Amino acid sequence: MVRPTRVTNSLRAIREQAGLTQAEVARRVGVTRQTLIAIEQGKYSPTLELAFQLCRVYGVRIDDAFDYPEES
Numbered sequence: 001m002v003r004p005t006r007v008t009n010s011l012r013a014i015r016e017q018a019g020l021t022q023a024e025v026a027r028r029v030g031v032t033r034q035t036l037i038a039i040e041q042g043k044y045s046p047t048l049e050l051a052f053q054l055c056r057v058y059g060v061r062i063d064d065a066f067d068y069p070e071e072s
Helices: 011-018 022-029 033-040 048-058
Strands: none
Touching: 011 033, 011 048, 022 033, 022 048
């Protein structure tokens, strides 16, 4: 059985390094704090637009924040 490949992220570490709270980031990108928590925990994958917005807030490139593993 082939398992679906998951997008992973390092958003929590990036946010913490930037010294920002979940509430502050959520407000800046227009989502709830609960949505940001789910994204950081990998329970929810953001839209491409939201992913770019988050990366702009953090000042990082999208491939520095998100990883899509190669198929084996």
